[in-house]
Amino acid sequence: MSIWVLEALKGVLRLFAQPLFYFGIVLALAAGWRRVKRERKHFHIRVYSPFQESKFFWRSGLAAGVILSLAAVAAGIALPRDTVSLIALVTVAFGLTLQMRLLSPAYTVGTALLIISFLASNKEVFPAMKRFFPDLAEANMAALAMLLALLLFVEAWLILRNGAIETSPQLAKSKRGLVVGEHWSQRLWLIPVLLPVSGELPPPFSWWPLFPYDGGSYSLMLVPFLIGFSQRVQGTLPKASIRFAGQKVLLLAWGVSLFAVGGYWYAPLSIVAAALALAGREWLAFYLHRQDRLKPPHFAKREHGLVILGILPHSKAEKMELQIGEVIMKVNGMPVKTEAEFYEELQRNRAFCKLEVMDENEEIRFVQGALYEDEHHELGLLFVKERKKWALEAV
Numbered sequence: 001m002s003i004w005v006l007e008a009l010k011g012v013l014r015l016f017a018q019p020l021f022y023f024g025i026v027l028a029l030a031a032g033w034r035r036v037k038r039e040r041k042h043f044h045i046r047v048y049s050p051f052q053e054s055k056f057f058w059r060s061g062l063a064a065g066v067i068l069s070l071a072a073v074a075a076g077i078a079l080p081r082d083t084v085s086l087i088a089l090v091t092v093a094f095g096l097t098l099q100m101r102l103l104s105p106a107y108t109v110g111t112a113l114l115i116i117s118f119l120a121s122n123k124e125v126f127p128a129m130k131r132f133f134p135d136l137a138e139a140n141m142a143a144l145a146m147l148l149a150l151l152l153f154v155e156a157w158l159i160l161r162n163g164a165i166e167t168s169p170q171l172a173k174s175k176r177g178l179v180v181g182e183h184w185s186q187r188l189w190l191i192p193v194l195l196p197v198s199g200e201l202p203p204p205f206s207w208w209p210l211f212p213y214d215g216g217s218y219s220l221m222l223v224p225f226l227i228g229f230s231q232r233v234q235g236t237l238p239k240a241s242i243r244f245a246g247q248k249v250l251l252l253a254w255g256v257s258l259f260a261v262g263g264y265w266y267a268p269l270s271i272v273a274a275a276l277a278l279a280g281r282e283w284l285a286f287y288l289h290r291q292d293r294l295k296p297p298h299f300a301k302r303e304h305g306l307v308i309l310g311i312l313p314h315s316k317a318e319k320m321e322l323q324i325g326e327v328i329m330k331v332n333g334m335p336v337k338t339e340a341e342f343y344e345e346l347q348r349n350r351a352f353c354k355l356e357v358m359d360e361n362e363e364i365r366f367v368q369g370a371l372y373e374d375e376h377h378e379l380g381l382l383f384v385k386e387r388k389k390w391a392l393e394a395v
Helices: 002-017 019-043 052-059 062-075 081-095 105-121 141-162 238-262 268-294 339-347
Strands: 168-173 179-201 218-233 327-331 352-358 364-370
Touching: 002 179, 002 218, 019 052, 019 081, 019 168, 019 179, 019 218, 052 179, 062 141, 062 179, 062 218, 081 105, 081 179, 081 218, 105 141, 105 218, 105 268, 141 179, 141 218, 141 238, 141 268, 179 238, 218 238, 218 268, 238 268, 327 339
Parallel strands: none
Antiparallel strands: 168 179, 179 218, 327 352, 352 364
16 A cells, blocks of 8 residues: 555646646636736726636635545546546647636536547547557546546536636627626636556555556546636626526536446446536536526616626725625715716715615615725726727727
8 A cells, every 4th residue: 555655646746747737827827817908908907916817726626626536546537648638638729719618527528538439439540549649448438427527516616616706897788789797707727636547556456446447557647627617797796697507517517427327337328428518518608698698787877876897806895895786876965877977976075985875685775984095096996887989809
């Protein structure tokens, strides 16, 4: 057993030799830069730090990675190294699009499983691939399907846990051509998983691994899986829509896991699990977008009041405990419905402000506070801005 403890330590250090680990770091930084560029374009100020995505990248998936590692090593979800390399290549290919939603394990691991299945059933293609991936044919489909299901559970947990935290406010054009607000949740999580892979050591137990590959010797490797998520919300508060998305991904994970477990006894069910994951995740993205757009825009001009689209971190508005989506009805006793009216009334008393706010339950509450010269002159609130010329430019 001592040799396997040493192998586990070596496996952890192998993380730093994998290009995908560094690709994820760069991708998180690129996502932050892209978001800040869009925020400055819409509001002439950045809302969150360029390292916001990097913060979630590092801290959120580590606990899930530890739990998944224990499950993978205990059950022995063993893969050839070439399978790990193929998943990394698919991840990089999808990551270069900068569409974080394509980094769901449904796309990355699911696509890799279908590629292996296709190569295994087309003997004339496989000899050419053996030059680059000689061990790919030894992959255990059931092991890969089980890994896919477990990663989908992790994705659902991460969406529910922090997918709706500090979403980025944006401006968009409605179906009627009006300027409305929306919130953009963009996440990239690092999930380091210690996996049994092809190596040079014999199994430590006679029953291990439960999901072997066709080789007879093993090693351990800390594999950096990247899980991405992206969703835009116009028709409701972001926390409600994103929570609903997480629940649906969790439901999909249960469905995929049933076929993945069945694949242990009947191999074609593993392919069904991958196809279900791909089709289900794509349908879910379409369904969530369509349902959101069928609702009237939540962050839009109203007949009465001014809806809060965004709140700058550490601002006076945050200290006053104002919330995104609340509607400011009056400022210092005077009704407001435009940004210009809001600041006009705010300037009438530069030392103190009292706001009448309607919350998401349509209940009125009063918020008040002193204003100081060293604080943000606009309280740190973002509203839907009128624009004489609007163009949806890709950023």
